[in-house]
Structures are given as structure tokens and as C-alpha cells.
Amino acid sequence: xxxxxxxxxxxxxxxxxxxxxxxxxxxxxxxxxxxxxxxxxxxxxxxxxxxxxxxxxxxxxxxxxxxxxxxxxxxxxxxxxxxxxxxxxxxxxxxxxxxxxxxxxxxxxxxxxxxxxxxxxxxxxxxxxxxxxxxxxxxxxxxxxxxxxxxxxxxxxxxxxxxxxxxxxxxxxxxxxxxxxxxxxxxxxxxxxxxxxxxxxxxxxxxxxxxxxxxxxxxxxxxxxxxxxxxxxxxxxxxxxxxxxxxxxxxxxxxxxxxxxxxxxxxxxxxxxxxxxxxxxxxxxxxxxxxxxxxxxxxxxxxxxxxxxxxxxxxxxxxxxxxxxxxxxxxxxxxxxxxxxxxxxxxxxxxxxxxxxxxxxxxxxxxxxxxxxxxxxxxxxxxxxxxxxxxxxxxxxxxxxxxxxxxxxxxxxxxxxxxxxxxxxxxxxxxxxxxxxxxxxxxxxxxxxxxxxxxxxxxxxxxxxxxxxxxxxxxxxxxxxxxxxxxxxxxxxxxxxxxxxxxxxxxxxxxxxxxxxxxxxxxxxxxxxxxxxxxxxxxxxxxxxxxxxxxxxxxxxxxxxxxxxxxxxxxxxxxxxxxxxxxxxxxxxxxxxxxxxxxxxxxxxx
Amino acid sequence: xxxxxxxxxxxxxxxxxxxxxxxxxxxxxxxxxxxxxxxxxxxxxxxxxxxxxxxxxxxxxxxxxxxxxxxxxxxxxxxxxxxxxxxxxxxxxxxxxxxxxxxxxxxxxxxxxxxxxxxxxxxxxxxxxxxxxxxxxxxxxxxxxxxxxxxxxxxxxxxxxxxxxxxxxxxxxxxxxxxxxxxxxxxxxxxxxxxxxxxxxxxxxxxxxxxxxxxxxxxxxxxxxxxxxxxxxxxxxxxxxxxxxxxxxxxxxxxxxxxxxxxxxxxxxxxxxxxxxxxxxxxxxxxxxxxxxxxxxxxxxxxxxxxxxxxx
Numbered sequence: 001x002x003x004x005x006x007x008x009x010x011x012x013x014x015x016x017x018x019x020x021x022x023x024x025x026x027x028x029x030x031x032x033x034x035x036x037x038x039x040x041x042x043x044x045x046x047x048x049x050x051x052x053x054x055x056x057x058x059x060x061x062x063x064x065x066x067x068x069x070x071x072x073x074x075x076x077x078x079x080x081x082x083x084x085x086x087x088x089x090x091x092x093x094x095x096x097x098x099x100x101x102x103x104x105x106x107x108x109x110x111x112x113x114x115x116x117x118x119x120x121x122x123x124x125x126x127x128x129x130x131x132x133x134x135x136x137x138x139x140x141x142x143x144x145x146x147x148x149x150x151x152x153x154x155x156x157x158x159x160x161x162x163x164x165x166x167x168x169x170x171x172x173x174x175x176x177x178x179x180x181x182x183x184x185x186x187x188x189x190x191x192x193x194x195x196x197x198x199x200x201x202x203x204x205x206x207x208x209x210x211x212x213x214x215x216x217x218x219x220x221x222x223x224x225x226x227x228x229x230x231x232x233x234x235x236x237x238x239x240x241x242x243x244x245x246x247x248x249x250x251x252x253x254x255x256x257x258x259x260x261x262x263x264x265x266x267x268x269x270x271x272x273x274x275x276x277x278x279x280x281x282x283x284x285x286x287x288x289x290x291x292x293x294x295x296x297x298x299x300x301x302x303x304x305x306x307x308x309x310x311x312x313x314x315x316x317x318x319x320x321x322x323x324x325x326x327x328x329x330x331x332x333x334x335x336x337x338x339x340x341x342x343x344x345x346x347x348x349x350x351x352x353x354x355x356x357x358x359x360x361x362x363x364x365x366x367x368x369x370x371x372x373x374x375x376x377x378x379x380x381x382x383x384x385x386x387x388x389x390x391x392x393x394x395x396x397x398x399x400x401x402x403x404x405x406x407x408x409x410x411x412x413x414x415x416x417x418x419x420x421x422x423x424x425x426x427x428x429x430x431x432x433x434x435x436x437x438x439x440x441x442x443x444x445x446x447x448x449x450x451x452x453x454x455x456x457x458x459x460x461x462x463x464x465x466x467x468x469x470x471x472x473x474x475x476x477x478x479x480x481x482x483x484x485x486x487x488x489x490x491x492x493x494x495x496x497x498x499x500x501x502x503x504x505x506x507x508x509x510x511x512x513x514x515x516x517x518x519x520x521x522x523x524x525x526x527x528x529x530x531x532x533x534x535x536x537x538x539x540x541x542x543x544x545x546x547x548x549x550x551x552x553x554x555x556x557x558x559x560x561x562x563x564x565x566x567x568x569x570x571x572x573x574x575x576x577x578x579x580x581x582x583x584x585x586x587x588x589x590x591x592x593x594x595x596x597x598x599x600x601x602x603x604x605x606x
Numbered sequence: 607x608x609x610x611x612x613x614x615x616x617x618x619x620x621x622x623x624x625x626x627x628x629x630x631x632x633x634x635x636x637x638x639x640x641x642x643x644x645x646x647x648x649x650x651x652x653x654x655x656x657x658x659x660x661x662x663x664x665x666x667x668x669x670x671x672x673x674x675x676x677x678x679x680x681x682x683x684x685x686x687x688x689x690x691x692x693x694x695x696x697x698x699x700x701x702x703x704x705x706x707x708x709x710x711x712x713x714x715x716x717x718x719x720x721x722x723x724x725x726x727x728x729x730x731x732x733x734x735x736x737x738x739x740x741x742x743x744x745x746x747x748x749x750x751x752x753x754x755x756x757x758x759x760x761x762x763x764x765x766x767x768x769x770x771x772x773x774x775x776x777x778x779x780x781x782x783x784x785x786x787x788x789x790x791x792x793x794x795x796x797x798x799x800x801x802x803x804x805x806x807x808x809x810x811x812x813x814x815x816x817x818x819x820x821x822x823x824x825x826x827x828x829x830x831x832x833x834x835x836x837x838x839x840x841x842x843x844x845x846x847x848x849x850x851x852x853x854x855x856x857x858x859x860x861x862x863x864x865x866x867x868x869x870x871x872x873x874x875x876x877x878x879x880x881x882x883x884x885x886x887x888x889x890x891x892x893x894x895x896x897x898x899x900x901x902x903x904x905x906x907x908x909x910x911x912x913x914x915x916x917x918x
Contacts, residue, residue, distance in 0.1 A: 017652070017694075017697055017698075017701070018650065018697065018700070018701050019649070019650065019660075019661035019664075020647055020648070020649055020650075020661075020687075021647065021648040021649075021650070021690075021700070021707050021711070022646060022647050023646060023647070023708070023711045024785055024786065024787065025616075025646040025744045025785060025787060026642070026743060026744050026783050026785050026787055026869070027646075027785075027871065028646060028785070029832060029836045029837060029838065033837055033838070036838070036839075036840055036842075036843075040840075040843070091893075092890070092893060093892075093893075100917075104917065226844070226845070226846065230840075230844075231839055231840030231843065231844050234840070428843075431843070438825070438875065442874060442875050442876060442915050443915070444914060444915075448876060448877075448878070451825065451875055451876070451877060452877065452878070453823070453824065453825045453877065455823065456823060457823040457824075457825060457828070457847050459825070514894060515893055515894065515895070517681075518681065518684065518685060518892075518893060518894050519663070519893070520663035520664065520665060522665075523665040592912055593902070593911075593912055594912050594914055595914075596914075598632065598900070598914055598916055599914060599915070599916050599917065600916070600917055601631075601916070601918065602918060603624040603627055603628050603631045603632070603896060603918035604624070604627055604631065605620045605623040605624050605627065606623060606627075
């Protein structure tokens with residue numbers, strides 16, 4: 001809704017009768033730009049940093065899957081996630097995201113159900129990872145379910161556990177992942193193109209650690225300095241990133257596969273002294289996988305497509321990452337604006353992804369594209385017997401595209417400017433964590449010192465609370481190969497948080513009827529059912545299925561499920577720490593005479 | 607002594623009713639309303655073809671029965687808006703004449719504050735619960751005498767109020783905003799006003815400040831940055847401090863036990879400034895949620911014993 005701040009002016013389209021009269025008062029603003037919501041959403045479902053590395057590298061692992069169909073189905077599912085979150089924003093605009101939505105909605109029986117399901121299943125899985133089986137494992141699961149139900153019955157309990165893990169604790173693991181991406185997409189290719197073969201301390205494991213520390217310092221500095229300046233950087237990054245992407249796409253479109261093969265062989269020889277690299281890559285991986293990689297079927301829907309969908313979420317899960325603050329005197333228009341921003345992020349990224357896949361198949365050759373990615377990825381994930389990488393760094397697609405121009409300076413410019421995708425994406429890494437820590441401190445779950453700010457407004461305690469675990473996990477990530485296999489836990493934990501919010505959205509119209517009825521969502525129905533509930537239910541079911549796939553991992557594809565006890569134990573520690581913090585806080589505050597139940601207890605109006 | 611502090615309910619009828627009930631519900635001795643009580647918007651309900659039409663949150667409603675009309679008016683009031691029954695001719699006249707709108711706004715604000723004070727007298731009489739209401743920058747001056755006349759409500763603005771060994775001083779004046787509202791002062795004049803209030807306090811460490819504007823750069827004053835067109839920068843993610851430097855400096859200079867603030871609805875929080883606990887409970891009045899702070903004070907030690915920020 002476009003409102004005005006001028007006294008007595010109306011807040012309706014000029015041609016229509018006024019539907020609202022506003023007076024001059026603090027906080028009335030002319031709304032906000034839907035483009036901002038798009039920028040946040042689009043940069044969060046980041047085609048280059050996340051998509052190209054975490055989702056598109058694994059097509060070779062599921063050879064009977066159809067990449068384009070998997071991308072499209074995932075985008076459709078994320079459309080319902082976007083409706084769910086836009087709905088929650090419209091109902092509780094200042095709530096501050098998942099933590100408060102879940103704290104305010106998931107109490108009593110729904111909270112108990114959410115707690116029993118998440119903690120019960122988690123406890124059973126951890127018991128299994130620790131070697132328990134049968135009745136013993138079941139007993140641990142039941143104890144976990146009872147404890148989870150008790151936590152859920154407490155107002156705010158399950159909300160804190162799911163949000164603290166998804167918006168705070170797991171972001172410590174994202175720090176080294178960001179570092180790894182910066183290494184793969186900037187440091188290593190730029191160094192290679194500059195002819196630097198010895199990166200010194202930036203090489204290998206120490207390089208991952210050092211770059212992670214650089215990323216931590218960068219994102220900490222951005223939060224400390226304030227996000228206003230970063231918003232400009234993000235917009236500039238979007239423009240530069242899209243421009244570079246269009247250039248690379250254009251190069252791919254006008255070049256033949258033979259051109260690319262020659263270019264790749266030329267550069268592999270020049271940069272790393274590897275001859276006939278293109279065909280060698282295909283040959284070694286065809287031998288290892290025992291079959292030729294299939295051609296791309298753009299319209300296919302092979303049986304492996306369902307296995308690919310959970311992998312696509314490592315990229316497409318985050319359209320709702322930003323934009324939770326909206327103005328007063330709002331209406332259904334704000335819901336639409338938020339939704340359009342998120343849908344823009346999802347579907348523009350999806351369109352570009354499909355173009356990328358088609359162009360890769362045409363120019364790189366689909367067999368080569370799959371082969372070169374698994375050739376790099378298999379050793380990273382310690383796949384047994386995997387052949388050594390033909391070239392020593394990942395075949396970063398922007399670099400491959402740049403190879404089509406036989407000019408080193410232009411190649412370097414393309415790869416450096418493509419770094420805008422990272423710059424415009426990484427800056428908000430710690431922002432959400434600090435806000436989550438503040439919210440928990442204001443709710444007296446964390447010590448009040450956690451919300452302390454310096455005289456210049458820098459939230460240094462909250463930053464330390466996220467920096468310290470980030471540095472520790474970065475060390476393990478860099479120097480412990482088992483830890484790299486936990487990478488995708490970073491997405492799983494966030495999906496669990498979103499699962500909780502989707503469930504909360506589903507029950508919202510009935511469980512928090514007054515708040516819902518007082519919102520612009522109250523009149524939005526499909527087949528007589530609340531839109532937010534339908535979208536929430538679909539999202540809950542979808543995320544539930546994805547979580548099942550990740551955890552059960554029937555094909556050993558995702559590497560973070562029951563086949564990887566380290567992953568389950570790591571997840572158990574995360575949720576255990578969050579639960580422990582909450583229980584200790586309850587008991588400690590009770591000893592101080594502070595009843596945390598009072599935080600969300602509704603005062604009767606009459 | 608337990609204080610229940612809420613602020614910035616901006617005309618929300620349901621929030622005011624919750625506020626009045628909060629004393630019993632949370633066993634508070636004193637209720638303090640930090641100001642910005644009056645609404646920001648009027649919603650016309652237009653007579654049409656024997657019924658009524660109204661658009662709320664961009665959703666058009668047709669109402670045919672009196673009970674539907676009354677229910678809609680309650681819904682509008684609970685959001686903090688004023689429902690106004692108009693004929694279509696009156697609506698057109700209002701559209702063309704800003705003075706008509708301004709006059710009705712004033713009338714509605716004064717009438718609602720009158721009704722709220724009557725309700726306060728009705729609910730608080732005989733309970734022993736004290737209630738202090740201090741208008742703030744979005745409240746017109748004419749509401750002050752209405753509050754002052756209420757039997758069971760004390761006017762906070764510019765008055766020194768003794769509360770179980772503590773002294774409450776209040777002002778709803780704020781540092782300048784982009785909206786140029788009723789009670790705004792440049793920082794130096796605001797500091798002078800505060801100094802004048804504090805001069806009446808016998809023991810400054812046993813003072814409770816009830817200053818609407820939050821202290822500058824305290825995190826209680828983080829508001830979305832606006833551009834020159836009054837639109838949010840970066841979708842509201844870019845937060846900047848907009849509080850008062852005079853308020854901050856006075857807290858640090860005088861060191862009261864407690865400092866209560868509002869003004870910035872997104873600035874919910876509690877921070878220590880020197881020895882002072884400064885709180886801003888924030889506001890979600892449009893949702894019908896009463897955000898508030900419950901603060902227990904130790905009269906013997908003259909300090910805050912415990913506090914909790916709630917969504918009631």
C-alpha cells in the first residue's frame with residue numbers, strides 16, 4: 001500500500017474514492033521498493049555462488065535425473081515457500097522472522113507436536129549414530145519425543161530451538177562454506193589465470209582456513225559498520241554480476257563445442273601443463289563411473305529427477321532470506337509486493353539456471369560438464385577410488401566461459417567481475433545471526449550482555465558469539481576432511497527451521513485466530529481455505545519429504561544422513577546445545593523470579 | 607514495586623484494554639503508558655445502496671446489518687484506526703477539503719482519549735493500581751488536560767511523581783523527526799527540558815526516566831533508513847540510529863535506576879547505559895499485540911531487580 005505522510009492526504013489511488021485518511025505522524029512512509037525485496041531474494045538464491053557449485057556440480061551423480069525438470073519442480077515448491085513467508089510477514093510484519101513467528105504460534109499442543117517430532121526423531125537418529133539399535137534406539141527416541149513435547153509446551157521453547165539452530169548456530173558452519181566458495185570462485189581461478197602456481201599459505205587446507213578468516217572479518221566488518229552502505233554494494237554487485245553473466249552466456253551461445261574443447265585444452269596446457277584435458281576428463285570419469293554420461297534431455301523427467309530435487313534446494317531454498325521489516329498502515333498490497341519480490345528472485349534465477357544448463361550442454365558438452373564437475377567433487381567428498389582431478393582447480397563455469405576468449409587480461413577481468421556474485425551475497429551472513437541473538441537476549445534466554453552495543457552501535461558481543469564458533473568450525477572444515485562432508489548440513493538445519501515456520505503458518509488461522517483475522521491475509525482464500533495455510537501445508541509436506549530424503553539418503557547421495565554418523569552427531573550437538581541453552585535459561589530465570597512463560601502470555605482485553 | 611510499561615499503541619482499542627488489565631494479569635503496582643496513544647488513520651465507512659462499504663487493508667467489504675457494521679468498527683479500532691461513517695457526498699467533500707479531514711481527526715482523537723480515560727477510571731477504580739499516562743510527539747496537546755482530569759490516571763508530562771521510593775519524570779517531547787510532529791525539540795532544547803525535570807528529583811539514582819525518545823545509538827533506536835522519497839532503503843534491512851543524543855547524555859550524566867522509552871517501534875530491547883537499565887518494549891499495535899516491559903524495582907537498594915519484555 002502506498003501511503004503518504006502529508007497531513008490529511010489520502011492513501012488510495014488518485015482516481016478512486018479514498019479508503020483511508022492519514023494524518024501526519026511518525027513512521028508513515030511511502031512504503032518500500034519491491035525491487036529491494038527482489039534484490040535480496042535473487043542474491044540469496046545465488047545462481048553462481050551456490051547454484052553452480054553446490055547444485056549443478058552433482059548432475060553427474062544422478063545420471064538418470066533430468067536437471068531442468070528438477071530445477072523447475074524445486075522452483076514450484078519454493079513458490080509455496082514464498083507464499084508462506086509473504087503471508088507470515090503480512091500477518092506479523094515486525095515479528096523479526098522465524099524466531100518470533102514460531103515463538104508466538106507454536107505453543108501448547110502444536111508446540112508439543114513440533115517439539116516431539118523434531119526432538120524425538122533427532123534423538124533416535126543420534127542414538128543410531130552412536131551405535132544403539134532396536135529397542136534401545138526406540139527408547140531414546142521416545143525419551144526425546146517426550147522432552148521435545150515438554151519443550152514445545154513451554155511458550156517459545158521449540159521456537160527458540162529451531163530458530164537458534166537455523167539462524168545462529170549453523171551459520172558458524174556457513175562461514176567456512178563461504179570461504180570455500182570464495183576460494184573456488186575467486187582466489188584459485190584468479191591466481192591460476194595470473195600464472196601463480198604456488199599460492200603459498202593460500203594453497204590447500206591452510207588456504208581454505210585463511211580465506212574463511214578473511215570472509216569472517218569481512219562480514220563482521222559489514223555488520224559493525226552498518227548495512228546501509230552494503231545495500232549500495234549489493235545493488236552494484238547485482239548489476240555487475242548480471243552483466244558478466246550475460247557476457248559469459250553470450251560467449252557460450254556464439255561458440256561451438258569444438259571451439260570450447262580447443263579453448264579448454266589450450267588453457268589447461270598453458271596454465272597447468274595438462275594436455276588433451278577435455279577428452280581426458282571425460283575418459284577418466286567414464287571409466288570410473290562405468291558408463292558414458294548421458295546427453296541432456298531438456299524435456300525429460302527421468303526417475304532420478306526426484307533424487308536431484310533435494311540437491312537443488314542447496315541453492316533455491318533461500319528466497320525468503322531478507323526483507324522482514326515493513327511499514328505501518330499496510331494492506332494486502334504489501335503481501336503482494338513481498339511475494340512478487342521473492343517470486344522474482346526464484347523465477348529469474350530459475351530462468352537463468354535453465355539457460356545456463358542448456359548453454360553448458362551446447363557449448364561445454366553435457367558429458368564434459370558432468371565429468372569435470374565430478375572429477376573435482378569426488379575427491380573433495382572422499383569418494384573411494386575416485387580418479388585424481390585432471391586440472392587442479394574446480395572448472396568454475398565463469399572461468400570456462402572466459403576461456404572462450406583467448407586473451408588473459410579479458411579472462412581475468414571476467415572472473416574478477418564475477419566475484420560480484422559473492423560480494424553481493426556474502427555481506428548479510430552474520431546480520432541475521434546478530435538479530436536472532438538480540439531477540440533471544442531480549443526474551444531473557446541469553447544474557448543481556450549478548451545485546452550489548454558499543455557507543456557507536458556495534459553489537460560486538462553478538463558478533464563475538466557468532467565469530468568465535470565460525471573460526472572454530474572454519475578450522476575443522478579446513479583441516480578435517482570428515483568435516484567437509486558435513487557441508488550440506490548447513491542447508492538441512494535451515495530447512496528444519498523453515499519447516500517449523502511452514503507448520504506454524506499452516507495452523508495460524510485457527511491457532512492464533514485474532515492475529516490472523518486482524519491481518520490482510522484473512523480474506524485470502526483458495527477453495528474456502530486460508531491461502532497461508534494451503535501454502536504452509538504444501539511447504540511443510542515438501543520440506544518434510546526433503547528432510548526424509550536427506551536423512552534416510554537411500555542412494556548415499558547427500559552424505560549427511562544416517563550413512564554419515566558424524567553428520568547426525570553434529571546435528572545432535574547443534575540441537576542439543578540449543579535445547580540446553582533454553583532449559584538452563586528457564587531454570588536460571590526462574591531462580592531469579594522471572595517467568596519466561598509471561599513473554600507470550602496474552603493479556604485479556606475484556 | 608512492579609512497573610508495567612507500554613507505549614506507542616496509536617489508537618489501538620484492544621491494546622488499551624489489555625493495558626488496563628495488565629495490572630491484575632501481571633500483578634503490577636504501576637501502569638505507565640509512554641505516549642503516542644492516538645491513531646494515525648481514519649477509515650471511511652461509506653453509506654451505499656441501503657448498506658455500507660469499507661475498504662480495510664485493501665480488502666473491500668460490504669456490510670448490510672448493524673451488527674456487521676459494529677463488528678467492523680471494532681476491528682478498525684483494534685488496529686488503531688478511527689472508523690468514520692460517511693455518506694458518499696461527505697466522502698467527496700472530505701476528498702476535496704483537507705480542513706474537514708483535519709477537524710474530524712482532532713475530534714476523533716479527543717473523543718477516543720476521553721473514552722479511554724473513562725474506561726481507565728472504571729477499571730482501575732478500587733484496584734490500588736496506579737496509572738501514569740504521558741502523551742508523546744504524535745499526540746496533540748489537547749489530550750493532556752483530558753488525561754489530567756481522569757480520576758485514576760496521572761498525567762506524566764512535566765510532572766514529578768513519587769512511586770514507592772522512586773521518582774518518575776516524564777516527557778513525550780522528542781528530537782526532530784522527518785514528520786515534524788507535535789512535540790519535537792532540537793537536541794539542546796530537549797536537554798534543557800530534561801535538566802529542568804531532573805532538577806525536581808531528590809535522589810537522581812532513584813529516578814525513573816520516562817522519556818519517549820530512546821537514547822541515541824543504544825540499539826533501542828534502530829530504525830529502517832529512509833531515502834529522500836521517504837521509502838525504506840534496502841527493503842528496511844538498513845537500520846540506522848535515530849534516537850536522541852540529549853536523552854543518552856542525560857541518562858549517562860544522571861544515572862537513573864530505570865529509563866523507559868518508545869518512539870521506535872522496531873527498537874525493542876533492553877540495554878545498560880552506565881548503571882541505568884534502558885528499555886524500549888517496541889510496538890505491534892496494529893496486530894493487537896501489546897508489547898510491554900515488566901520491571902521489578904528494589905525500593906531498598908534503589909535499583910532494578912528484574913525485567914521482562916513481553917508480547918501480551
